[in-house]
Every structure is written in structure tokens, then in C-alpha cells.
Amino acid sequence: MNVHIREDMSRHTLRADDGIATGGDLLKVDNISLSFGGVKAISDISFDVRKGEIRAIIGPNGAGKTSMLNVINGFYHPQEGVITFRGKTRSRMRPHEAARQGIARTFQNIALFKGMSTLDNIMTGRITLQKRNMFWHGLWAGPAEREEIEHREAVEGIIDFLEIEHIRKTPVGSLPYGLQKRVELGRALAAEPALLLLDEPMAGMNLEEKEDMSRFILDVNQQFGTTIALIEHDMGVVMDLSDRVVVLDYGRKIGDGPPDEVRNNQDVIDAYLGVPHE
Amino acid sequence: MLYREAGDFKTTYREDNQTFPIKSERILFWAAMAFAFLVVPFFIDSYWEKSVLVPLLVWALVALGLNILTGYCGQVSLGTGGFMAVGAFACYKLMTAFPDLNIFFVVLLSGCVTALVGMIFGLPSLRIKGFYLAVATLAAQFFLIWVFNKFAWFYNYSASGQITAPERAVFGIAVTGPNAAPWATYLFCLTILFIFAWFARNLTRGRVGRSWMAIRDMDIAAEIIGVEPLKTKLSAFAVSSFYIGVAGALFFSVYLGAAEVTEAFGIDKSFLALFMVIIGGLGSILGSFLGAAFLVLLPVLLKNLFVGSLGWPTDVAAHIQIMLIGGLIVFFLIVEPHGLAQLWRLAKEKLRLWPFPY
Ligand SMILES: Nc1ncnc2c1ncn2[C@@H]1O[C@H](COP(=O)(O)OP(=O)(O)O)[C@@H](O)[C@H]1O
Ligand SMILES: [Mg+2]
Numbered sequence: 317m318n319v320h321i322r323e324d325m326s327r328h329t330l331r332a333d334d335g336i337a338t339g340g341d342l343l344k345v346d347n348i349s350l351s352f353g354g355v356k357a358i359s360d361i362s363f364d365v366r367k368g369e370i371r372a373i374i375g376p377n378g379a380g381k382t383s384m385l386n387v388i389n390g391f392y393h394p395q396e397g398v399i400t401f402r403g404k405t406r407s408r409m410r411p412h413e414a415a416r417q418g419i420a421r422t423f424q425n426i427a428l429f430k431g432m433s434t435l436d437n438i439m440t441g442r443i444t445l446q447k448r449n450m451f452w453h454g455l456w457a458g459p460a461e462r463e464e465i466e467h468r469e470a471v472e473g474i475i476d477f478l479e480i481e482h483i484r485k486t487p488v489g490s491l492p493y494g495l496q497k498r499v500e501l502g503r504a505l506a507a508e509p510a511l512l513l514l515d516e517p518m519a520g521m522n523l524e525e526k527e528d529m530s531r532f533i534l535d536v537n538q539q540f541g542t543t544i545a546l547i548e549h550d551m552g553v554v555m556d557l558s559d560r561v562v563v564l565d566y567g568r569k570i571g572d573g574p575p576d577e578v579r580n581n582q583d584v585i586d587a588y589l590g591v592p593h594e
Numbered sequence: 595m596l597y598r599e600a601g602d603f604k605t606t607y608r609e610d611n612q613t614f615p616i617k618s619e620r621i622l623f624w625a626a627m628a629f630a631f632l633v634v635p636f637f638i639d640s641y642w643e644k645s646v647l648v649p650l651l652v653w654a655l656v657a658l659g660l661n662i663l664t665g666y667c668g669q670v671s672l673g674t675g676g677f678m679a680v681g682a683f684a685c686y687k688l689m690t691a692f693p694d695l696n697i698f699f700v701v702l703l704s705g706c707v708t709a710l711v712g713m714i715f716g717l718p719s720l721r722i723k724g725f726y727l728a729v730a731t732l733a734a735q736f737f738l739i740w741v742f743n744k745f746a747w748f749y750n751y752s753a754s755g756q757i758t759a760p761e762r763a764v765f766g767i768a769v770t771g772p773n774a775a776p777w778a779t780y781l782f783c784l785t786i787l788f789i790f791a792w793f794a795r796n797l798t799r800g801r802v803g804r805s806w807m808a809i810r811d812m813d814i815a816a817e818i819i820g821v822e823p824l825k826t827k828l829s830a831f832a833v834s835s836f837y838i839g840v841a842g843a844l845f846f847s848v849y850l851g852a853a854e855v856t857e858a859f860g861i862d863k864s865f866l867a868l869f870m871v872i873i874g875g876l877g878s879i880l881g882s883f884l885g886a887a888f889l890v891l892l893p894v895l896l897k898n899l900f901v902g903s904l905g906w907p908t909d910v911a912a913h914i915q916i917m918l919i920g921g922l923i924v925f926f927l928i929v930e931p932h933g934l935a936q937l938w939r940l941a942k943e944k945l946r947l948w949p950f951p952y
Contacts, residue, residue, distance in 0.1 A: 389818060415820030427815035429808050431877065439801075440808050444820035446801045450829060456796035461608070464800050468607045507819065 338368040348397030357383040359567045375564035381547045390414040418510030430489040441506030494525040514546040635777040643776035651783040657870040657882035659837025665876035667830035668810025673731035675863035676738035680708045681842025686757040697762035708839020709832040716831030742855040759847040770847045875935030884934040
């Protein structure tokens with residue numbers, strides 16, 4: 317089943333060719349600082365995300381993880397620092413421009429479009445890939461309908477992949493939490509992103525749901541080759557999934573490296589055990 | 595076996611995208627259209643034209659336009675009356691300045707002018723939301739009425755301040771002015787409404803509609819997945835105002851024949867349109883029709899009942915009518931916020947399962 321999805325997905329290769337080899341720097345953030353009034357959410361943080369990897373961002377509550385994702389996709393504008401995505405250094409950028417460059421994400425608190433069905437939510441994920449203007453869409457017959465069907469086929473591939481065929485036409489507001497999280501992942505995948513940002517994709521899930529979600533994340537990474545940066549609290553999950561880990565604490569970076577190395581880092585252990593800061 | 599999905603399987607995405615996915619529904623729709631286009635014109639008289647059918651068609655177009663903005667894109671507007679006035683005055687100026695221009699194009703151009711004006715008044719929607727946007731559009735309403743009163747150029751310096759539609763024809767048949775036949779005005783409005791409803795349905799079922807609904811449901815998430823807020827909101831304002839402008843042009847030129855701006859396009863019209871989309875169903879094409887039908891037909895029915903059959907004084911009947919409509923709006927807001935369209939959907943669900951409701 318998954319084989320034909322791959323074909324479906326690879327027909328739209330517009331974002332795949334950016335000249336960055338697997339393992340090269342897809343994203344680099346350098347010396348980022350972000351503050352809200354007096355609160356310093358991020359202080360002088362640098363790290364990179366390599367093409368093809370799963371990069372975890374961990375840290376206690378309030379460490380600045382979500383803020384970091386918001387900086388990466390242009391929702392927050394850092395006071396200092398440089399972001400380089402796919403070889404291009406970016407200045408101030410609106411979130412929809414980041415989306416167009418191939419960054420998609422899910423949210424810590426589910427942010428689905430409540431009035432729409434599962435299918436329409438995921439179709440909306442492809443909005444940056446749809447090209448026909450309003451006039452054609454008003455006429456429908458012809459180019460707009462062809463475009464809609466073409467994207468519907470790609471979306472059905474994602475629906476198969478995430479095993480949510482049965483809720484295709486269900487309004488997302490009435491779905492249980494775990495499925496909503498899955499639909500949200502589907503919506504992000506629909507954009508065929510070069511970089512997928514996941515903010516606590518497993519928060520609030522039971523063990524079985526967590527295992528399903530872990531499997532989906534690994535499959536996305538391996539089958540579609542999508543680079544993933546994910547925030548997660550569950551250390552076990554992080555160790556299983558990620559290639560490399562960044563650890564944040566109070567807005568600063570206190571660790572960076574492969575999971576095993578990070579786990580044995582004294583600063584990280586202290587942060588997680590809540591050792592007071594001097 | 596009148597109303598069944600069974601045996602009506604969708605094998606292609608194309609079929610799955612149909613406006614009426616169930617066959618019996620499709621047949622019913624086309625039968626109704628055949629009746630409206632081919633039968634009604636032979637029987638329509640001037641009472642049915644002026645009291646029922648033409649206002650119904652025009653208000654359905656208004657409701658459609660407002661529903662695109664408020665129901666689909668989530669931007670509340672209390673400026674509908676003002677935008678109808680823009681359509682009406684654009685129509686009047688075009689009719690008098692270009693007597694040879696076909697009325698069909700005059701009406702479309704009036705819509706275009708209104709779309710431009712609508713986009714200008716839609717600009718604040720990028721910064722303000724909900725209640726504050728409603729107040730801003732209310733300001734647009736009063737401003738526009740003031741402009742059309744203040745500058746005599748708009749009503750060609752006529753002494754009364756009124757605008758009057760000259761006679762214009764389509765294929766040699768008058769559709770405006772005192773000599774227009776009921777069937778002609780009816781068919782003219784029906785044709786325009788049919789085209790516009792079809793266009794609206796297409797817009798809302800594809801990419802454009804999804805981008806509007808995404809903004810409506812969660813604007814931040816919408817922007818993060820690539821929906822441009824400014825472009826999307828302005829497109830909703832433009833399309834909505836286009837529809838409302840065309841409706842305003844028809845309201846003036848075909849329905850009223852002569853209009854005075856404060857009376858014809860006051861704030862009460864803005865509220866009437868808003869009530870139509872609330873009662874009919876926000877974010878539903880069908881709902882726009884049901885809401886317009888409800889609020890156009892109910893007063894006619896009540897008037898016939900109270901004044902005609904029961905012999906009550908007209909002012910008492912009018913007050914009862916206002917209270918009834920007010921009560922219904924409260925009812926719908928509390929009990930069924932998705933309006934008549936939702937009641938219709940629920941009824942269909944029941945019918946689909948009938949007679950075995952399991
Ligand atoms: N929009 C905002 N306004 C003010 N403070 C904020 C905002 N967003 C985040 N913060 C602050 O930044 C810090 C980091 O928050 P966040 O990035 O959400 O942490 P995490 O995701 O690691 O739990 C917190 O102190 C939080 O209160
Ligand atoms: Mg967070």
C-alpha cells in the first residue's frame with residue numbers, strides 16, 4: 317500500500333531539488349535571541365538541522381522550544397540572529413512565506429479548522445501547491461477541477477498512509493484527540509514540506525497512540541525522506557526516534573548531540589531533575 | 595426507495611465532488627430548475643413578481659454575497675445596505691452615462707465597482723476582528739449613505755434626490771422601467787442568480803473556499819500553512835461585494851425602479867441580510883436561499899394571514915411580525931446556530947434511514 321503512496325508523493329517533486337545533499341545543512345539558526353518585553357524566551361541559541369534527519373528539541377516547560385519553532389517558521393521575529401534555510405539567509409519573513417519555502421508544522425495545542433472535514437483540512441495543507449486562480453475555480457469545469465482531482469489523489473495517499481479513511485468526511489471538531497493529532501500531521505504532510513516541525517506530537521496520548529504516532533513519524537522520515545524537527549517530552553520516545561538532540565533550558569542551549577551522549581550530559585540531567593540554577 | 599444512497603457508489607473523485615451527490619437529489623434539483631425557468635414565467639403576474647418572486651431572487655443574491663464574507667470567511671459585516679447602494683448608484687450612473695450599454699453588462703460592471711469599494715472597506719479587516727470589524731463596516735454603511743446623499747452628482751442633480759431607472763432591454767425585451775413585463779424581470783433576475791449561485795458553489799467547494807474557511811476557523815494556523823491573510827480576506831470582501839453590488843443594481847433597476855438612498859439602502863437592510871444568513875445557515879449556499887426565502891416570504895404570509903384573513907389592523911400585524919422574526923433569530927442563535935440548512939441536512943439524514951432508523 318505504501319509503495320503507491322510514494323509514487324503519488326514523488327510526482328510533486330517541486331521542492332525536493334534544492335541542491336542540498338542528504339546530511340547537508342537544511343536549516344541553520346545562528347545566535348538567535350528572542351524576548352517578549354522583559355522576558356527572554358531564547359538567548360543566543362545556535363544549532364542546525366541536517367537534511368534527512370530527525371532532530372529532537374527537548375527541555376523543561378518554558379524552555380523556549382515552541383518559541384524556537386515559531387522563530388523558524390516566521391511567526392516570531394527574533395531580535396538577533398540569522399536563519400539560513402536551504403542555503404538562503406532569510407530576513408524578516410511572514411509565516412505564509414515560510415510555508416511557501418517548504419516549512420510545515422503541527423501545533424502543541426491542536427490547531428485544526430474545526431468547521432471543516434478531515435478531507436478538507438488535509439486538502440487545505442496543499443494550498444501552496446494549488447495554482448489556479450479564482451476565475452478558474454468559479455468555473456470549475458476544466459483546469460480547476462483537474463487541479464482539485466490531482467490534489468485529491470495526493471491527499472488520499474496521505475489518508476491511506478495515516479489510516480484515517482473512515483473519518484474522511486467527518487468534521488474534525490467531533491474527532492477524538494488522538495485522531496485530531498493525526499489529521500493535523502496529515503495536513504502538514506500534505507504540503508510536501510522540506511522541513512516538518514512537530515510541536516509535541518504525542519502530548520496527551522496513551523501508549524498505543526504514542527506508538528502509532530512514532531511509527532508514522534519514522535515512516536514519514538524514511539519513506540518520504542522528510543526532514544523533521546520535533547519537540548517531545550517523553551525521553552524514551554526521543555531516544556527511539558531522533559538522530560540528534562538539542563536541549564534547551566531557560567532559553568539557553570545546554571546540550572546538543574546524539575541521544576546517548578545527551579542523556580549522559582550532567583547539565584541535561586540537572587535540568588530535567590530540576591536542580592536549581594545558581 | 596425515493597431517497598437512497600445505496601447503489602449510488604462513487605467510483606471517482608469527480609463524482610465524489612458533485613454538488614448533489616445523491617441521484618434523487620439531482621433529479622429534484624433539475625426538476626425545480628425546469629419549473630422555475632419554463633413554467634413559472636407563463637403564470638407569473640405582477641403581484642407575484644413584485645411581492646414575492648423578484649424580491650426573493652434579489653435577496654437570495656444578497657444573502658449569497660454576505661454568506662461568502664461572513665459565513666465562509668468569518669468576517670462580520672453590517673455594511674450590506676451601503677454596498678447595495680454602491681451597486682445601485684453605479685448602475686444608475688452607468689445606465690444614464692452609457693444608454694447603449696446592455697443592462698446585463700451594466701449590472702456586472704456595477705458589481706465590479708462595488709467589489710472595489712468593498713475591498714477598500716475590507717482593508718481594516720487585516721487588523722481588526724469580530725465585533726470591532728462589525729463596527730467598522732457599520733461606519734462604512736453610514737458613510738456610503740451619507741456620500742450618496744451629499745454629492746448630487748451621484749443622482750444626476752435631480753431635484754428630488756431620487757434615482758430612477760430608465761427602460762433597458764435584453765434581446766429587445768424590456769427588463770427595467772415601467773413597461774417591463776413580470777416574466778421578463780423575473781427571468782432576468784433568475785438567470786443572473788442561477789449563474790452567480792453556480793459560481794459561488796464552485797468557489798466554495800475548492801481551493802478558494804478552503805482558504806476562506808481556514809481564515810474563519812483559525813487565522814493563525816491558516817497563515818502558517820500558507821494562506822495569505824490579506825489576499826484571502828480581500829478576495830472574500832471583493833467577491834462578496836461583487837454579489838451584493840449586483841443585487842443592489844437589480845434591486846434598484848429591476849425591482850424598485852426608483853429609489854431614495856436613505857430609505858432603500860438603510861441600516862435595516864444590512865440587518866435583514868445578516869438575519870437571512872444566520873437563519874438560513876452560515877457557510878452554506880443552500881442556507882442563503884433558505885434564509886432569503888424565509889425572510890421574504892414570512893412577512894407576505896403573515897400579512898395575508900393577519901390582515902387578509904383575520905382582518906387585523908396593519909400596524910398590529912407589522913409589530914407581531916417584527917416580534918416573531920426577532921424571536922426566531924434568538925431561537926436559531928441559541929438552538930440551531932447552523933440554521934435552516936442544518937435542519938434540512940438532519941431531515942435528510944432521517945429520510946435516508948427511514949423507515950429503519952438504526
Ligand atoms: N507570545 C508570547 N508572549 C509573551 N511571552 C511568551 C510568548 N511566547 C512565549 N513566551 C514566553 O517564552 C518562554 C518560552 O515559552 P515556550 O517557547 O512556549 O516554551 P516551551 O515550548 O519550551 O514550553 C516562556 O517563559 C513563555 O512565557
Ligand atoms: Mg511548548
